Amino acid sequence: MFGLVDGNNFYVSCERVFQPRLDGRPVVVLSNNDGNVVSRSPEAKQLGIAMGAPYFEVRQLLRQHQGHALSSNYALYGDMSRRVMARLADQVPAVEVYSIDEAFLDLHGLTTFCGTLDVRAQRIRRDVLACTGIPTCVGMAPTKTLAKAANRLAKKYPELHGILRLDTNSRRERALRALPAADVWGIGRQCAHLLTAHGIRTAWELAGVSEAWARKHLGGVVGWRLIQELRGQPCQGLQPSEDGTLARQSISCSRSFGQRLTAFDDLWGAVTTYLSRAAEKLRAQGDQAHILTVFISQDRYDTCLPPPYTRSTTLTLPSGPTSNTLQLLAYARHLLERLYEPGRQYVKAGVVLDGLEPPGRGQQLSLFAPPAGAVLPAPDAGRAQQLMRSLDALNRQFGRGTVRPAATAVSGDQPAPWLGKAQHRSQAYTTRFDDLMIIL
DNA sequence: TCTGGGGTCCTAGGACCC
DNA sequence: TCTGGGGTCCTAGGACCC
Numbered sequence: 001m002f003g004l005v006d007g008n009n010f011y012v013s014c015e016r017v018f019q020p021r022l023d024g025r026p027v028v029v030l031s032n033n034d035g036n037v038v039s040r041s042p043e044a045k046q047l048g049i050a051m052g053a054p055y056f057e058v059r060q061l062l063r064q065h066q067g068h069a070l071s072s073n074y075a076l077y078g079d080m081s082r083r084v085m086a087r088l089a090d091q092v093p094a095v096e097v098y099s100i101d102e103a104f105l106d107l108h109g110l111t112t113f114c115g116t117l118d119v120r121a122q123r124i125r126r127d128v129l130a131c132t133g134i135p136t137c138v139g140m141a142p143t144k145t146l147a148k149a150a151n152r153l154a155k156k157y158p159e160l161h162g163i164l165r166l167d168t169n170s171r172r173e174r175a176l177r178a179l180p181a182a183d184v185w186g187i188g189r190q191c192a193h194l195l196t197a198h199g200i201r202t203a204w205e206l207a208g209v210s211e212a213w214a215r216k217h218l219g220g221v222v223g224w225r226l227i228q229e230l231r232g233q234p235c236q237g238l239q240p241s242e243d244g245t246l247a248r249q250s251i252s253c254s255r256s257f258g259q260r261l262t263a264f265d266d267l268w269g270a271v272t273t274y275l276s277r278a279a280e281k282l283r284a285q286g287d288q289a290h291i292l293t294v295f296i297s298q299d300r301y302d303t304c305l306p307p308p309y310t311r312s313t314t315l316t317l318p319s320g321p322t323s324n325t326l327q328l329l330a331y332a333r334h335l336l337e338r339l340y341e342p343g344r345q346y347v348k349a350g351v352v353l354d355g356l357e358p359p360g361r362g363q364q365l366s367l368f369a370p371p372a373g374a375v376l377p378a379p380d381a382g383r384a385q386q387l388m389r390s391l392d393a394l395n396r397q398f399g400r401g402t403v404r405p406a407a408t409a410v411s412g413d414q415p416a417p418w419l420g421k422a423q424h425r426s427q428a429y430t431t432r433f434d435d436l437m438i439i440l
Numbered sequence: 441t442c443t444g445g446g447g448t449c450c451t452a453g454g455a456c457c458c
Numbered sequence: 459t460c461t462g463g464g465g466t467c468c469t470a471g472g473a474c475c476c
Contacts, residue, residue: 010476031444038444038476054443072444099447099476188474219473222450252446301443314469350445420444 001117001140001167002238003105004147005088005124008135008155010101011039014080015070017133018429018437026067030055033256033420034071043067071422077101079430083132085241091124097241104144106238121163141166144236145229148185149175149203172232176204186226191218207231248285253278254350257418260299261346265407267296268336270418272407275332275351277400279325282353283392288321291354292328294335299347311339314354321357324384325391328353329405349418 007013011029016022026044028037037044037053047065049058055069062069081100089095094106110120121138128136139150140163150164153175166172182192184203194217200206207230214223225235241247253274261267271294282289295312298305313335322328332351394403401408410416427435 033442033444035442035444052444056442059442074445102476186474190473219450222473248447250447254445256444308471312470316468348444352446421442 001107001110001142002144002147003092003107003121003124004098004139004144004151005084005103005105005128005136006139006151006155007084007101008137009039009041010081010134011072011077012041012044013134014077015073015426016041017080018076019426022068026062026065027070028055028058028062028067029070029072030424031072032422033258034069034423035256038072069424071425073426073428075428075431076426080132080134084128084134084136087128087131088124091120091127094238094240096238103241104147104238106240107140117165117167118163121165122161125162135162137162139164139166141172142232143229143234145185145226146172146175146232149179149183149230152183153179169232173204176207176230177202179203181206184226184230186222187218203230249356250352250354251278251281251285251289251356252350252352253281254295254348255418256348256420257346258420259417261417262343264336264340264342266417267340267346267349268333269408269410269416270349271332271336271351272329272405273416273418274349275328276325276404276408278351278353279323279328279388280392280395282356283323283388285356286358287356288323288359289328289353289356290317290321291315292317292331292335293352293354294332294339295350295352296336296339296346297348298344310348313338316355321355321359323359324388325405326387327384329407 012022012027015027015029022041024043025041026047026049027041028044028049029039030036031038034055037049037051037055037058040049040051043065044062044067047061047067049061059069061067077100084101085095085097085103088103088105092105092110093108096104098104105124107117107120110117117140121140125136125138128134137151137154139147139152139154141147141150146166150166154160154162154164164175166175179202181187181195181200181203184206187195187206195201195206198217200209207227209227211224211227214227215221217223218226228235255270255274257270261270291314293312293314295310297310300307300309315331315335317331319327391403395401408416429435429437
């Protein structure tokens, strides 16, 4: 039996823990660059503000109703998430952290000693709320897909008091009949359109399609699994997370710029900044990467431009896996030079690190000399590692970016040209001493 | 005027291997 | 003229998730 715990309006709930004045009002949290709405309070949902709506489209409406828009504050949300996950890990045999605000639970055997599953689920909700201030809902079912569906319905129908258990066929049927097919986990916009075109409206009808049809129209094996799970046949197990964190198979960092950039050096400054951050995350996870991707994007909303808007290039590092920022930067520079075209206007850039593995595994090196310029002179591994450790320690102690590559430097007091907007950011209440709440 | 970021998984074609 | 089968890896792109 799986459980799925999901924070209600997670980012807004995090903000409300520290700003009770936001209670009862329409509140939204914006994406990076204050671009789109990524979290909405129930009051904001009632105003008809859609998930993902561009901020400029809803700003006026929000103002009319004395609402608030906040820039996203990932330091706060990340820390609140860790606290929630820690509470969950305390109460069930295993937890799989699925996203910043969601976790699958292993509910196996919980009923034997501790009353019914429903009682346990309510206890989990009360505990998380009491210890972190975050309201949640819990879905329970024999498959992950059904647990997601149960959670969805628990959020939608207040009379369920935040929990729903789908452990019998009759409960499953009732629930799936009440759930639109488009709300099933794994059904995105494209598939939703296709289902509508075929007259499939509810999750129950979706569960009734033939396996051949699912394979043909819903993405091959992915669609087949989805149908199996809706019918109660598990196709995915729980993948427990160690220390309440999620080990990643890839690490990326990308940002939209605050303005259009054309100069190579500006783009290089941005890529340097993002790669430094990505490498930092890589080291924090204790891994090395051997595949590096750099991409730059033009404005996809510019109707005068032909697609593709994003150009990317990927390199398998000829010198093997590394987590050394300076080494990665040398490769990234070559990749960016390959992508960059003078005169074009770029709005976004990013890097992706793939092929992650812990250091010390046998490294496969190239037998032959790589092309000139493709490989750095091998740095002294020990000293390079020590340098990165010092870098991370300084940035941890004195704040991100205290020590950073010179390419990210900007003359004078100018803000870096690639920096985006974050005009409504709340404080890092739980992770910076200077931002601690003061209660008078 | 303004329209995010960080992930996962799958597919498909080509090059290449035995 | 006929021209296999079973793989891997790479790259690019698409769909989906939160």
